[in-house]
Amino acid sequence: MSMSARRITPSARSSLGEREFNSSIAGKNSKNFTTEKKFVIGVDFGTTFTSVSYFFHPINERHPRAFPEQLLSIKNWPDDLSSGDAGGTRPQVPSEIWYSPIPLSREAPQDTDDQDGTLDEFVYADKSHPLTFVENANPESSGDESSEFLWGYQVHHQQYRENISRNTGTRVKRSKLHLVPTAYTHDDRVELLRSMEILIDNGIIRKHGSKDEPDARNVLDIFTDFLVKVLNHTKEQLIQLHNFSSQSVVEFSLTVPTIWSPNASRILQTALQTAARLVKFGNISTKKVVIPYIVSEPEAAAIYMLAGNSSVHPRETFIIADCGGGTVDIVTYEIGTEHPLRLSEEKVTPGGDNCGSSYLNENWKNMLLDKLKDESYLLDMWPAGESLESIVNRFIPNFENDHKRRKDITSLFGLKTRLHLPGLKENAEKRFDDGHIVIINFGYGNRQDWEEVFNPLLERVKKLLHAQLFTALEKGLKVKKVFLLGGFGASPSLRSYLRNYLREMSNKPEVGYDIELMTGNDASGYPVTAVSCGAVLAALNKNNGPARMAQSSYGIFRKELYQPTVLGFEAHRNCTAKNCSIDNQDYLYVVNYFVFKGSLIPPRHRFEPWISIHAFPEDSTTWIYAQIAGRLEFDMTFLKTQRKIPLAERRYGKTKLAEPHYCVELEISAELNGMLLEYSARYPPGVGGKIMSRGQVCVSAAFAPGCA
Template identity: 25%
Template sequence: MGWNILKSKKAVSRREAEATIEVYQPARKPVVTSTPPPAYEPPNTNFFQIPATLLNEQARAEAPPPPKVIEPVLVVGIDFGTTSTGVAYAMVTDVNAVETVITNWPGANNSNIKKIPSVVWYDADGKVIGWGKDTAFAEASAKAYKRDESERRSFEASYYKLLLENWDPTYEDFRRSIRLPPNKTALDVASDFLTEVRKVTEKELIRTFGEPRFKKLQREARYFLTVPAVWSDVAKSATRQAAVNAGFVDSMDNPKLSLIVEPEAAAIFCAKRDVYHFETNDVFLVVDCGGGTVDLIAYEVEDSTPSSFLVKEFTTGTGAVCGSVLVDTHFNDLVKAKVQYLLKMNIIDNKMAANIRRRCRKEFPNIKHNFKNDPNIDFTVETGVAASHEGLNLFDGDMTFTPEEILMAFQSSVSQVVSLVHDQIRQVQDKGKFLKAILVVGGYGSSSFLFASIQQAVPQRYRSCVLRPKDSVAAIVNGAVVTGIFQDVLKSRVARRHYCMETVEDFIPGCHRMNYMEEVNGKKKCKYTQRHLVKKGQEISIHDSITIPFFREISYNSSRIFTDKLYTCDATELPQYVVDPGMVYLTDLVTDLSAIGWDQFQKTEVNGKTLYRIYFDIVLAVDGGNEIKAEFVFNSDVRGKVNCKF
């Protein structure tokens, strides 16, 4: 899934500074008709149904030729999550390659686990002393630290991934509660964690293929790293940087590393692995419930033929920071309140309080997974302290939590997830379609209570098609690898936000604000104006690009390094000026034309002054809405990359 904007044809050169933007639109767009959608048919819940057409003689006669054997390519998928992480891989010679999930992790005591906690422990010097499941030494050190925080011996970093998203205001409340080790940024911790993941991955691959063969495969290996669908381009860039720092690839623009949004990975896995049998024109919704974020996107099947299976995004992806960490936070607040009361009543001391908090935190994942809101089932945690208080359900160190208390921990998260599901259903039905299936995936998606809550909250017609695919926890990491195996399964994405470029336009009285007027080379101009590049909700084909014409007029020996500002906006309508509320600065696009000689530019006289006119294009690829990359074109030739400085 490399990025090649202009490989087969060159951009057209233009000499008009005010030329319009050329946006390559997909040939086909979803058509909304006024006729009612087809009658709803209950979905087939047989996850392993074999299409009948494959069993008859005609299908065998029409079957495509056997897949062509190619040079083996190693594909590695990394599902880097807020609370847990998994890795899978496949040796790809044709589309029959099968993914393998790594289950042998340090500290797992020989138990096969598909995901490990995304935690890192540091000593006082900032050295990694534990990570994932391999944290026994670090946790023992933590128990020994004294009340004086300056004498603390170890530091745990968790939920740090959410800090890679640094400007979305919806994260702000939770961001303030996340603590990082001294002198460490979120990018540092993410890089350290992924470094350890890479080391274990390489050991597993060497054990599987042998070191000589792995070293050969490693040179052309392709990596697919998952990111939340709702993340900004800034957060995606930071995630890519963490993977580079960890040593998966050697540079930010290395095409062997691709980012894939989590619902997309799950959708491709479910579709290509026949988790659910889809027909052409079917629409299905993926609800990816992770540790930090919950992401939702509906997809439409454009072609259900096995040999050319093709899907496209049908709705604008939505999501929020309402994953399992929100449930954890509310539960921890409950435990904290109980502990503070016990301290106030002198029933326990600080060491006992720390033990209670630690034991409750350790046991809560099991409680969370098994909770079904059964009024007859309580949950008890052995805290290891010799204390009792009847009012707090603490008896000889056993602290009991009622179903009502656990329900309160879930309430905020579940209500937000249900609201997001309703919004996606509305988007689908507004386009004249009904959902064929609602697929609940991700680690948090394995929660019995969350699944039942979604099932009960959707309209009656959809309740039978709310499904949790087998091995839903590993669906995303498997999907990352399946994406690498099949490549062109996704045709197009729907832009989640507006993109625009800051411009300086000719000032038009009555149209532009007077206080934004400025004089440039004797001409009245309006600053802060914008050029709309991508509209929110616009369908963007995976290989589409946007050609933006630029014009500069400079004196001899002036700098030929030009900077243009790119902005985004999540609002429905794009404001007129880049300084208006709702506009968010995204990045500088830096174009360096220093290598182009002055004799290549147009020489002109303006008010008795010799100036040089420079015409060039920036070809902007948003990877179908996934990542932003750019090249610049001069005289119809691609002359270099445009740096995106986030």
């Protein structure tokens, strides 16, 4: 994306003035005032929409504090036409991309080896990513629209254009659901797999792991390509608004679903790390490892909503209903600590379903297609190449931007809408009137159009909420507040529907108290950026987080001498060894674990070192050996060229004598500093040895969200 100038919206200007005032007060009260700033960036990569929020403070401010009203969110997303020529005002961007059919030049992933991808190594070739600095992909400016890489609002505009020539198989939406292996995401994941197979077969994204098996990491390129665009735009906005530069210190706070596995979190973490390096985001371009703070989505939302809220108290139990565009997730929490606000563990098993607001669009489209399925004469009246589907697509943008956001279908009377469709013949039974489709919800008759669109999803949300409330009652928990957030949470229909349900529940004898639906301070409800804003607040105060219990094991992949005898290793007896042609010894490939899943590990910890033995042929000109652990690579050629090592003893094997070779012993050590795992290889082993190679890897995803 080019660094083209964008008009700054008035809302951004006023917020900026307020923020700079607050920051200057904090800085001047500090003994060593500095104009250098640190930016804390919260990223909420949602199923259907993504938001980025941030806060900045003087870099030498030791204990920065922010209030919700001080947080800002990125706007002016490319092709967001919500405010015409003044620049887009929406603080989120659709989580969608549409690839060109032209193959992209990417290096092969380094995890597709003989191990069939069993080793979790996410090495991304970020030297020349093909989508890092592409000129603005304006779909109206190119003669060949299929050659453009589209993302965000560009995809929204293109998909509803008439006579579109793009291959819909290369459009990717709801990619996040690839990492949610539940029954309710099955249909979306099947559709995703079809698109991913097309992209892999055409050389657009890379295949990870085994060639014949699906792999969760296959979505990594998709995540990274999208986040490259998101962070590039974020960087542009920060430069224009806050003099952001390559010297600006940056900390990322990344939100993940509670249902995600550590492996799923690691994939998104890797995509964010790679994208930040690719766009040279602040001072990250000079760092070896980007270390994001990871927090769960519901906890981030709760931190934002409850910040400064005096209506909740420690030990109080409440429900968060995060109703987004793709998924609806409902969790029951208890307030743990108040300052800083931290939630205790989930009191009820979380519930979720794919019944977010984007499926309203599909219901709307299917209803109109059903109404028009017998009106084939329309195709003779429209330009060549049109289909009933392309005709119906014209009615979706207005539904997306108006009807579904403003209508309350629980109102019994008066919901009547006329959709203009030239050439449509009158039909009273179908409610076709003089070139119009009449959509009603009058509270009588056999078929209520708006209910047909909304009710299936409203019922599913209510079912999830009922399950949480009922289980909480069984456990003796008293829930008096349900916090409704997310894009769907602002829907008048959903609000009224859930209020009616909670009123019924409150009147039941087994309940006997009021359950209030909390929707924020105004008609629009809690902002759609509640999760990304909460991520910023959580990162600013990491105290009292969960215990640092490892959710993943980490180790060094290495060869171990095969010793199945009584004096050797009992575990070797049931394994098949592989003979090394160099020293004629039998070895097993093992992982030497030093971080064990389920173990408590302090923020700073040095692990016991171990010896790793490597054999090199006598006639080898270069001794470089790489092992997957992040990656360690060391050059031992000098031992031979400087005659500092003798040939090893040649042993007889079962059938032959070992080749002339050299044997090198290295000491491998590892140390954990916060969320940074540092490792090194020392030769010779011991205190006097020299560090031959060192590396580091971020392990944020190996711990529970919220750990510092």
